[in-house]
Amino acid sequence: MKIRLSLRLYFLAAMLLLGVSLVMVFSGLTASYYFKGMDKAMRLAAIDTAEVEGVRQGLPKLVIGFTVASDWQDVPEDIKEHIPTPPTELYVLEKHIKGSVFSGPPEAGYFVMLVINSRGERRFVSRSFVGAPPDFVIKEDFSHFFRILIFCISGIVTFSVVLILMMRSVASPVEKLRDWAKSLSADSLKQAAPDFRYNELNTLATLIQNSLNLVQEGLEREQVFLRHASHELRTPIAVIRTNTELLKKLGTSNPDKSQAIVERIERASLTMGHLTDTLLWMSRESTSSLPAEYVDLGVLLEELVDELHYLLQGKSVSIEVETSPHSVLLPVIGCRIVLTNLIRNAFQHTQHGRVVITQVENTVLIQNSNSDSQSGETSDLGFGLGLDLTEKLVKRFGWQYEHRKEVTGHVVKVRF
Template identity: 30%
Template structure:
């Protein structure tokens, strides 16, 4: 991704080069046209001078100019260097003509004498290249154009640098402030950037208000649910002690109540964590990932009631003891297991606990609506992993869902 400074400077330099290229093209074109005008003017002057002097045309009035009454009078040794016969008022040229050891610029001009004879005459002119007169003028012109081009590019680059420096400074301040929008908004000298800052601040405040309302609602909801859930679970424990298992008809209802109570307990803990989203005060503890997995499997086993499902556990490392935030790891593994149990109806669930990762794979049925394997549990796992900068990957196929969390 390019920096804004580089983009501005490159575009200004490109514009400068285009302008100088156009300027150079027209400068050379104008120079060439000017040379032709000078040559034509001198050729006409030579013609008029010799006509007034001799009242007739001489084949060789000077060493530099020759005047002929017709095209056929021009020697073949000269015509062979000319690209074509000039029309009236036209100048044709060849920039290289050799006569002996000398080299010339050759010009042929068809002049219509409306002042004296009302006839066309062909004027041939030579300019000796050995004197380098025109070349010196040409080189001088090229040097002047080159110097002007360099000066123009330097001035443009300097102007672009100073202009972009001010713009980049303002945008850099805006970018730094966007990373910490709780700080005061920087004062912008440009109206457009100030409008962007105002829009960002308004959006940030709106998002903050929404998050605060959401967190407040989740906290209140989780706290309001905790009391009745605790009473419900305590009542089920009391019924268990009083021997409700001796009454088969009531025991089935008791198990449904117990499962629902545990599910609501896990859900409220997840909602409470979502409301806090603060892991700064969580102290790492030394836990055994494999033992935690067995404990959570037993705790969630009621979700497999009346399901033809097998559990297969393979240890992913020699040791499964690790120093991690135990609360977060428990929430993650518990939600992954619950999600797999809830969205599986048959087959085998493969679990691989390790020191630095946890993998679980469950089978799904393509003819059911909830085969995505996703639920609020996976949303919570994703939230925790993002906050802790842990890796969380989901791989879905038509027949299975694999979830992997790596915390180190």
């Protein structure tokens, strides 16, 4: 099983390691500077002591604890015992520390340095410290190194606490963002994103919301496409089924009628293809235009009335169609969808009465009227999905569309 890294734990571990490393490094530098400071103080004291006069071979002098000799043989024996080789480099402090310096003062310390004083004389300046220093010298309860260790541990603990508090301060809005993103739904996407304290998290929340809004809009377009497709494809499917049954009954006895039926089936199948293309075009909200060609509105209306006539079977409805030859450059399938929906609605929701279809040049007027009150009450059913698609199409193509409700029906006018 693959172990997934936690960003929070990774960041916490990395920062803690960095903090501990810095504390350790600076603690080491503190100890180093402590030693260098002690050595420098010893060197300066030795240089000052080398100025004493009256030092000759075989006659060293003791000045404030330092032995100043002109020859190596005159250096104290304990110094030569622990530092057997005489120093050859000027002003370089040679030393030998006996015992640990971390837990307390060392057992002994031996120091020697070669110096040339202001008079140009070579001097070996040495000093030794043996045994514990007097009590008045050491007044601290802890050694310097214990103090450094305590400061080191305190720094690590303080850094860890501050780091954990910072991580909680950052992790809390991140977890809030996570919970908010998991709880998003179609309704909550419409609401403004909450404030997550940090500008970067607010930007991320906006990106998440915008991305999910695009996905939601895509889903809604697909749902609209499916609803419209199922609605619009009913007519060509019904035409194909009706003519297929009629073709089976005729058989080969009447070739002329059979050919006409086959042509109607072919037109219905082409219509289905065009309908699908148009609905897909609308669902994508494409900025490109559909191919246009000249359409004779009178011929198209006669064809649609013939295709949709099956909706009037068993009804006492009369049809009046008045058309005149007039060609208009239009997207054919868009015009066909609009007229099909209007005629279908008029046929479906007229039970007893008449449907009047009038075409004058590029204007089409469709009016249905029911002769009984019950039919008039159901006429509102015609203004559903089909007219919703019609309104979207006429708005998309810039056509003029008017709808008026009357007591016994509806009047619709479209100017292409």
